[in-house]
Amino acid sequence: MGRGFRIGRLFGIEIAIHPSWLVIFALVTWSVATSWFNVEPWSTTTIWVVSVAAALLLFVSVLIHELAHSLVARAQGIPVRSITLFLLGGVSTIESEATSPGREALMAGAGPASSLAIGIACALAGLAVHTPTIARGMLIYLGYINLLLAVFNMLPGFPLDGSRVLRAILWAITHDFLKATRWAARTGHVFGYLLIVAGVFFVFRQRDLIGGVWFGFIGFMVVQSSQAAYQQSRTESRLAHVPVRDLMSLPATWIPGDITLRKAANDYFLALKAHCLPVQDDYGNLEGLICLSDLQRTDQRSWGVDQVQDAMTAVDRLHTVAPDEPAAAALHRLATTDIDQLAVVQDGRLVGFVDRAGVLAYLQAGGRTGGRATPSGAGL
Ligand SMILES: [Zn+2]
Structure with missing residues (x-):
């Protein structure tokens, strides 16, 4: 999932809209105008x-x-980077898992x-209004849509909230987070196929093409996400006791911050590949990290003037990650943020990099590579 357009910050959390959300916006507007509000005694413009x-x-x-998820996460000390609204709802970029079943369920x-609370409040407020005003119509609509959000998200398939609640329950029973993830993922898998079957039923028996396609699409997504959650859990359990240092790649050398980008490009990036x-x-204090992609983002004409420290990602x-942290945690962080590599830092010094390619290489080698000393940080 890409980043989308930033629209602002709320409670220190970045809020963004994925382009696919605009499709939903148009679709919802059209569908409520032609069905839901079409029965109201209003003019076409009002509708x-x-x-x-x-x-x-x-x-x-x-x-x-999404804010409710994010604020509870943050209250538990888990950093929340951003919320992106996309085709099917929202995703909060939460950087680690909860630390106990109770916290996960919460x-x-x-x-x-x-959603349930807002849904009930709006529905009751709407029903309390007896004249067919715009306020009544809107309140009942909001009540309906929020109740739908609550029910839909509680369905037991990844990436929906219901699968996480189910996982928390299984986690509490088995005391094994990864096993609980796999069971919840299997349940989600079956459930996703049931949704696809329901979609086919809607199309052929109910002659409801849009409803059927929608069910099928969500089912397909649930199957995919549940499969991904299962795979990731298997990988994480293989990496749970492997320290980051075993699969990090080592930096070729370091670079001073006060040289020009042209010198950096020629004497470092090109020369060392x-x-x-x-x-x-x-x-020897780490000030930041500079990658080829940072150079590519700057205007080549200013390479003779701009310095490395202007283009780098500052250390803060x-x-x-620390070299002693479990590799599973590093992998999880790579999966939940859209960055390509993590810097392995010990006592303020950079000692290596971890990236997905490195983790993959480690797993493919059957966990025997141990400290990849490739000169360029292979695969970065
Ligand atoms: Zn949710």
């Missing part, structure tokens, strides 16, 4: 204006749902619980 407002409020509802359940290099001061913005 469309109310429908656009309804689609925007759906967006707010999904955002509140974090996963917070979203549906907030490096992809990423640590930027250090004369005392770097994603880091």
